[in-house]
Amino acid sequence: MEMRQAFALELEKAMNENENIVVLNADLAKPNGMGNFSEKFPDRAINVGIAEQNMASIAAGMSSYGLIPFICSFTPFATRRICDQIAISICYANQNVKIVGTDPGISAEYNGGTHMSFEDIGVLRSIPNIVIFEPIDNAQLINMFPQILEYEGPAYIRMFRKNTPDIFDDNEKFDLFKSKVIKEGTDVSIFCSGLTTNDVLVADKILQSENINAEIINIHTIKPIDSEGVLKSIRKTGCAVTVENHNVIGGLRSAVAEVSASECPVPIECIGINDKFGQVGKLPYLKEIYHMTCDDIVSAVRKVLKRK
Numbered sequence: 001m002e003m004r005q006a007f008a009l010e011l012e013k014a015m016n017e018n019e020n021i022v023v024l025n026a027d028l029a030k031p032n033g034m035g036n037f038s039e040k041f042p043d044r045a046i047n048v049g050i051a052e053q054n055m056a057s058i059a060a061g062m063s064s065y066g067l068i069p070f071i072c073s074f075t076p077f078a079t080r081r082i083c084d085q086i087a088i089s090i091c092y093a094n095q096n097v098k099i100v101g102t103d104p105g106i107s108a109e110y111n112g113g114t115h116m117s118f119e120d121i122g123v124l125r126s127i128p129n130i131v132i133f134e135p136i137d138n139a140q141l142i143n144m145f146p147q148i149l150e151y152e153g154p155a156y157i158r159m160f161r162k163n164t165p166d167i168f169d170d171n172e173k174f175d176l177f178k179s180k181v182i183k184e185g186t187d188v189s190i191f192c193s194g195l196t197t198n199d200v201l202v203a204d205k206i207l208q209s210e211n212i213n214a215e216i217i218n219i220h221t222i223k224p225i226d227s228e229g230v231l232k233s234i235r236k237t238g239c240a241v242t243v244e245n246h247n248v249i250g251g252l253r254s255a256v257a258e259v260s261a262s263e264c265p266v267p268i269e270c271i272g273i274n275d276k277f278g279q280v281g282k283l284p285y286l287k288e289i290y291h292m293t294c295d296d297i298v299s300a301v302r303k304v305l306k307r308k
Contacts, residue, residue: 004033004102004161006138010145011070015041021149024059024071026052032072032102032161052077056085056097063095068149074108075101075158079120090154091129098148099156104134105245106286107160107195108278116278122250124156125223132223133176134158134194139168140220147176158194165198167218176221179229185215188301188308189233189240191256193219196243196271196292203297212301225255231263239267239308241300245292248272267307269300 011034015021022044029035029047037045048055052073059069071078078101079086090097101120108115124130131151135141141159148155167182174180182197183204192200200216207214215233219225234240240260244252253270260266273290287293 001138002033002162003135003138003141003159003164006141007100007145007159008033010142012037012040014145014149015044018068019044020066021068021070022046022062024048024055024069026050026055026073026077028073032100034072052082053085056082057089059097060085060089060093060095063097064093068096068098070098070100072100072102074111074115075104075120076115076117079124079156080117083123086124086130086154087127091127094129094153096152097154099154100159101156102159102161104158104160104194105273106278106283106290106292107162107245109282109286110280112280113278118247118273118276118278119250120158121222121246121252122254125250125255129154130223131155131176131221132158133221135220136167136194136197136218137164139166139170139172140174142170143172143174144176144220151176160195164195167197167201174220177224177226179226180218180220181215181229182218183214183216185213185237187213187237188215188305189237190214190216190243190297190301191219191230191240191252192216192243193222193252194245196245199287199292199294200243200297203294203301206294206298207301212305214301219252219256222252222255225259227259227263230256230259234260234266235264239304241269241271241297241304243271243297246272247275249275267304269304271297271300
């Protein structure tokens with residue numbers, strides 16, 4: 001099942017149970033898996049048209065009356081385009097609005113550079129009062145959805161739309177504010193998020209063949225980052241590699257480096273977009289262009305081990 005379908009099913013279930021939940025789309029309900037919501041919830045599924053700033057402001061107003069609005073669009077339109085409305089109407093006012101940005105980073109593929117948001121985490125991470133969550137697969141998304149819903153305050157869900165490799169089984173348990181150790185190790189800490197996680201697991205097989213014992217930690221909530229989990233790992237391994245589908249400025253690498261610099265400085269290498277704009281292409285091609293392949297991850301681990 002595509003992640004957008006899994007999300008739509010969870011949201012539909014929640015709307016059937018809680019009449020305060022409303023959904024706002026900016027003319028992209030169908031691409032985001034919610035094309036039939038206006039029929040199922042005619043009074044609570046609203047298409048505002050191509051007017052994302054208005055969508056965010058309406059959601060903030062609804063929240064002030066006790067509703068729980070979900071606003072959904074492609075990532076650049078759900079973050080970059082409405083940054084001021086998120087900052088002032090939603091976060092400054094601490095409204096209980098859930099923002100869903102789909103097709104993050106290079107997953108925008110053929111939509112190209114204008115639709116590839118490499119800076120969304122960096123932009124939103126600098127705004128107070130917001131939680132930033134990026135699920136790996138459907139199991140994690142479904143397990144975490146009730147926690148996102150129960151959290152009182154602004155939250156951003158950075159969500160891949162299509163099919164993802166299954167990393168976790170359906171019975172796995174998660175804590176929204178605690179990182180998830182996928183594999184314990186002693187030589188290097190690899191911190192990963194979102195769709196990069198499967199690449200890390202493939203790279204780890206190569207590392208194991210070289211007798212490198214990597215600890216793999218999924219940072220599903222980048223803000224607030226689980227500082228305790230990061231420190232526990234880097235104090236054990238003495239070095240780290242961050243792997244993310246985002247600009248290496250402002251995202252996971254920056255968050256991990258901030259924790260390390262203040263409490264336990266260690267060598268850190270990073271995999272991600274190195275301060276560039278997006279371009280048209282399929283995922284395998286884009287991973288090559290931006291040096292985000294499994295081989296790139298292995299090379300980053302070798303490099304950081306030499307620095308260690």
